[in-house]
Amino acid sequence: MTNMTQPWIFTARCPSVVGTVDVVTRYLAEAGHYIEEIQSFDDRASGQFFIRIEFLPAEQDAFAPEAFDEAFGARAADFSMEWNLTAPGHRTRMAIMVSKYDHCLNDLLYRYRTGQLKVEVPLIISNHPDLEELAKWHNIPYYHLPVSAETKPQQEAEIVRLLDEYDIELVVLARYMQVLSPWLCEQLDGKAINIHHSLLPGFKGARPYHQAWEKGVKMVGATAHYVNNDLDEGPIIAQGIQEVGHAHYPEDLIAKGQDVERITLFNALKHHVERRVFLSGDRTIILSH
Amino acid sequence: MTNMTQPWIFTARCPSVVGTVDVVTRYLAEAGHYIEEIQSFDDRASGQFFIRIEFLPAEQDAFAPEAFDEAFGARAADFSMEWNLTAPGHRTRMAIMVSKYDHCLNDLLYRYRTGQLKVEVPLIISNHPDLEELAKWHNIPYYHLPVSAETKPQQEAEIVRLLDEYDIELVVLARYMQVLSPWLCEQLDGKAINIHHSLLPGFKGARPYHQAWEKGVKMVGATAHYVNNDLDEGPIIAQGIQEVGHAHYPEDLIAKGQDVERITLFNALKHHVERRVFLSGDRTIILSH
Amino acid sequence: MTNMTQPWIFTARCPSVVGTVDVVTRYLAEAGHYIEEIQSFDDRASGQFFIRIEFLPAEQDAFAPEAFDEAFGARAADFSMEWNLTAPGHRTRMAIMVSKYDHCLNDLLYRYRTGQLKVEVPLIISNHPDLEELAKWHNIPYYHLPVSAETKPQQEAEIVRLLDEYDIELVVLARYMQVLSPWLCEQLDGKAINIHHSLLPGFKGARPYHQAWEKGVKMVGATAHYVNNDLDEGPIIAQGIQEVGHAHYPEDLIAKGQDVERITLFNALKHHVERRVFLSGDRTIILSH
Amino acid sequence: MTNMTQPWIFTARCPSVVGTVDVVTRYLAEAGHYIEEIQSFDDRASGQFFIRIEFLPAEQDAFAPEAFDEAFGARAADFSMEWNLTAPGHRTRMAIMVSKYDHCLNDLLYRYRTGQLKVEVPLIISNHPDLEELAKWHNIPYYHLPVSAETKPQQEAEIVRLLDEYDIELVVLARYMQVLSPWLCEQLDGKAINIHHSLLPGFKGARPYHQAWEKGVKMVGATAHYVNNDLDEGPIIAQGIQEVGHAHYPEDLIAKGQDVERITLFNALKHHVERRVFLSGDRTIILSH
The missing domain is CATH 3.30.70.260 (ACT domain)
Incomplete structure (x- = not known):
């Protein structure tokens, strides 16, 4: 076309x-x-x-x-x-994975709906049922795949099957709050982008805003990166920050961080779908004007 | 007065x-x-x-x-x-310690000379002779106290003696590239401010810009913090960031980081001398308008 | 309560x-x-x-x-x-007025729905029918009040009647693309907040992004201000900016400006509903921590 | 070479x-x-x-x-x-013109001395004698050319003579607080860069920080632009901003604006001497990585 x-x-x-x-x-x-x-x-x-x-x-x-x-x-x-x-007009087929936090999902669907983000979103996958209504309003199939320690292998196999079925080119982990198995990481290597709610490599792992608060930082950040097999260590595509102060408790950081998370994730996705991101070892080259 | x-x-x-x-x-x-x-x-x-x-x-x-x-x-x-x-018009008596990098020193002396930073600078201490001429031009005594592993105890004792002699209230480590001994840290506890060239707690320790480059970050930062006995772990007063890209090698990060280092250090000093900073455990409260 | x-x-x-x-x-x-x-x-x-x-x-x-x-x-x-x-838990009764651009509306409704913005939104008023479905999904009455030069007096009277009927405390002009009559401005004086898509007082009036492009600026901005009887001259509450470059044509500025518009509008509304904004002549005092 | x-x-x-x-x-x-x-x-x-x-x-x-x-x-x-x-290693021969404010001059000389700004500075021209000592310390000839309404033609002729004598490629107006005559503007067309202390085209002309304060803006800015024959209307090369609040009176804006002025001016000069700036009508194209 x-x-x-x-x-x-x-x-x-x-x-x-x-x-x-x-x-x-x-x-x-x-x-x-x-x-x-x-x-x-x-x-x-x-x-x-x-x-x-x-x-x-x-x-x-x-x-x-x-x-x-x-x-x-x-x-x-x-x-x-x-x-x-x-080709001109090519739209990357992008699956969104999400848990309960919906700020990134809401933002991506808005930009998708209004044409800011030139992708197709054939499906949304979640380990919770909460965001189905939002998906429905956008006419996007929503797969609720609950997961526990025991069922993780089957759940992840089902994820991969769906990505295949829908011919997905790119997976976005839009605050999907599950640790992926090494097997799934390998399946997604280079074709999945995660948003982590800290300025990596600072505050890797769980509850980064709580970690940030404990250290008394004056800025919190977000990092969009490719998924690889080392948790929160994949090549960085985009980062953003937000100033904070002593009056912000961890719950405030969580709220304040939402804007920087979704804008950072969008920036990374835009670079990716416009074919501007190249991997050079563990670093990204971004050819932009 | x-x-x-x-x-x-x-x-x-x-x-x-x-x-x-x-x-x-x-x-x-x-x-x-x-x-x-x-x-x-x-x-x-x-x-x-x-x-x-x-x-x-x-x-x-x-x-x-x-x-x-x-x-x-x-x-x-x-x-x-x-x-x-x-009292109105009180000027904090501030000693500056520095090694060879002069961007923070040059900036502080400029702001001191023009009245932006309301302090007295009775002396500058360095472990190198390089910056004496700059000190001289500002009519500030410059103490060159070289240091080696063997002479560190004597050198640090001499530093403390000078701080006493000059009745110093605040010490600024303006890129003083020596690890302070636990004894000196204790002497300076709560009365010294250091500028570290990363967004702490990320990239603690030596060569943070090289560490940042290796991780492929898209932002580098600086942190001004009180000195305590845990290296690069003292309470954070101010932080700043600078966007960087793939075309910036470690030497570029060093150059680009200079502006954010000196502005961050100045912001922290201004808060401190205006009596806006309070310690609450390892976190700072900053009462500002 | x-x-x-x-x-x-x-x-x-x-x-x-x-x-x-x-x-x-x-x-x-x-x-x-x-x-x-x-x-x-x-x-x-x-x-x-x-x-x-x-x-x-x-x-x-x-x-x-x-x-x-x-x-x-x-x-x-x-x-x-x-x-x-x-009172604790008081929620400002806020009406949203909008035309066809929905980025601010979508953002406000998201923050309203998730509790980030502590208001009630009893109604949405628009001079176009386009955004009714979005309002419906949030269960908010949507009043489509078309307007022409001839019908403006009646349409504005109907607006004021609705604001009365719904006991509205605050009106948000979330990209409502109609010039208000002096009569309506007077009715809304001090109780309406507008988002203008430039860094006021620069680029007042129509098509500010086109004006900005013509001047070759390297930053575009947004301004949230109280409505008064001087178009785009009401007291400023919040401003935000976005860097742009030579490769951005007016249509790109429009797209890039959306994020800064909605975040700036949200910041202003948050200050207002938390009772942090005071008027001092044509300037605002914002008592924030 | x-x-x-x-x-x-x-x-x-x-x-x-x-x-x-x-x-x-x-x-x-x-x-x-x-x-x-x-x-x-x-x-x-x-x-x-x-x-x-x-x-x-x-x-x-x-x-x-x-x-x-x-x-x-x-x-x-x-x-x-x-x-x-x-050629590699070519250093643009740059004259600095300045009046009494020295923050831009001090910053440029620092960056020149340390090699951040790859230029030669063969002379400094001022309509006041105040900054001669600073020039001397950097071993740069300082020409004090006082000016009044009557002597402006002669003073400007002398400026042009000096630029010729020293074979100057680029003139920086580093807070030179005199309105240039149309004749001098023409002489400097395309080879002079001015720093204006506002986000042009907002607050053109005199005392922009006072104008900004009157309007109650929440951000002040600076603009580096080429000189042409329309005062403060030359093509924009770089802009920067600084957040301000109600507690900042005009004198505070002047102080706070200094950092953004000098960094914006440096950014513009760096682009220019690296041959990254192209003129396209009244707009600049900046080819940067």
Whole structure:
């Protein structure tokens, strides 16, 4: 499905050598494609090159990604380049997992409904029944999958089955308050984003606002990161903070933190679905204007 | 030394009971003193009451703090209240300790010279000779006290002797890059403020910007805190942050962090010298407008 | 309706003279009421004194505001003091007026539903039918009152009739995109809060994001202010900003500004319903901790 | 003068057409130059294309900009492209103009002295003698050029003569409190940056903090912009803000605004000397990572 005014997105990575930009831009120029936006980054730490381009094809309706892959691939092979094309109007299929706190869910559904967040949300999964009505109002199937220590393996298997069934590309843990098993972490590696309610790596683990209060901090924060197999240690995509004072008890921090949590999560998701986030080891490269 | 237009500052603390505000404000009203500003806080966590008042005495020139203490003390005793009076125009005698990084020192001296920071700076102490010229330009004695593992006890004894000699009320560790001994920490307990270049309790200890870079954080911060005997664990007074991105290597974080370090340190010092900071266990209460 | 753990709120104002704090705190102490929080401000510009106190009555269930008014009034008269008592658990009756943009409405209803914003919302008024479904989901009556140049007098009369009928204390203009007539402004004077999508007094009037884009600003903002009879000139309660760049066209500014608009509006409403906002000429005093 | 590890900077602009990126990147690739960083922007509003590249020449010592200009120019002509090369280690020759407020001057000199701001400062010009000592300490010639309504033409002619004599590329008005004549504005057009102490276009002209206080704003700001012939209307490069409250009188705003003024000015200068700022009509394009 193409669109007359929106660009295709090209992203790529490879080892840093002379000519990495040229191999891409020359191909686009020769094909008559028009570059609207280009950013690159050479990570000295990893020796890797990253690039992101938005381009308008020479003939929008005739553009064939398969032909692009074949023709460009012949040149990219010399650079061991991995690349990806995203069509205009493509909407990432995103599942939301949530428990009882609904501030992130409410925010995501609002932005989804109003088109701020260009995704599809085919389903919501929760270990509690509480938020079903909110899902219903948005006409999104809501799967209530309760979980206990004993039933966790079955519950997680059911989650993975649903993600498969609905052809999900991205999972958002929008305050899903369960520790994922190593098996589920592995299934979700690189395709799930979690919002943690602290400025990681500070206050990892449970009840971070209570931890923050005990330390008497003057700022609380939130961190959106990819899920990997080390709890609260996945690559960081976005962070946000909120000033607090002595008059704020833990319950106040919880309330005040909600705005920064949902805005931080949205920022991370927006970067991700716009194909701006690249992994370089445990760090993220974000090619943004 | 009094001043016709600036107020006296009254601060106090005691256990929370009915009448704590009244015992103060009634006394001031009966004496004809004019309250310009009042803030109080009852800390539910510690059961302590804190109050700060700025008042203009009925007769500025005739105001005698000794008489105040005696008359008010008779009433305050019922509340086990501890209190303090600070005269208009009082300038805290503040020693600065520094190593080689001069961004905090330069900033403090600028604010001292221009009257933004109402203190006296009778001396600067450093374990390096590098910053003597800067001190000289501001006409402040500079003590170069080199230190090694062997000479630390003598060096620290000399520091304490100098603080005594110069009648110092407050010590600022303005990027003094030495670990203080438990003995010196004890000497400075509650009368020294340190600037740490991270958002504590994250990235305690050495090279916090390098630690932050390794974790791929999107924000770096600074924390000004009182010194106590637990390294980088003293009560937090002020914090600040700075956004960073993937293109910032550790040396960039060091450079970018300088502004937030010096502004955070200044904010903490301003609160302290204006008698706005109270300790409640390991947390600070800051009574500000 | 009282509550065992929440305080009564006392606010007052009068000309600045000696004894203004004492007349209040002495009365409270003598009555055995416990002050949890106190802030005052003397505005040098207007010569006015402002105070806000949260107190727990000596006997919560027996506290009678009428008796307070009578007994305290006898003393307050000497100071020409105007005062106000707000009961614990009191919820301001707030009407929301809106047109088609729903980001502020959605946010307010979320905070209302979850208890973050302690108000009642008895009705929503709109000049468009679009947002009725959202109102319905929250079980709030939705009045669609279309308006044209000819029908404005009748439509505004109907608005005022509804505000009366529902006993409304506060009106929120949550992106209500109609210029109010001087008559309606007068009716709402001091009891309506508007959110304007610029950092006032910059970019008054229509299409502020377009104005901002034309000037090439690097920050856009939002301002929540009381309505008075001078368009976009009422006393400012809260402001917020958002960084923007050259890649953001007017439509991007509109999207990016939504978060700062709704958070700024919420901050202003929270201050207002907690009785923290005082008017001093065209400026607001906000007594907050 | 070359440097083994720092890149050359290439910047260019031309009308937006297919192949603008390619003509640059192909040339660099064919010459064996290594692109470390690339950003472009197509301004839909003006139909202009802007690009900035940092590259390491194939042979650092043998790189000849004249040869580059000739060879690349043959290709660039087809695109009506204007371009510029900046050598590694090039330091912009920057004159500072100042009156009596020294917070910006002190900050710039600190950053100059410590290498944060990669410029040369061959001279300081002031209409007052006050800051000569500060200049002296940094070993920078200080020209005291007093000015009155009658002597303005001569004084300004002398300024221009000095800028010529010292071969100045950039003039910083670091709180130079004189209105420049249209003649001087024209001389400085595009090569002078001013810091104005408000969030332009709000509070243009004199005493912006007093204007801001009168309006009761909750934020004050600063704007760094190019000088053009419309006072305080030149293209904006950077802006910053500072929260303020009712307790801040105009003199407090002046003090609180100093930090945001100097940081905003520094941010603008850093962008300018790193060749990141492009003019597109009255708006700036800033190509930054």
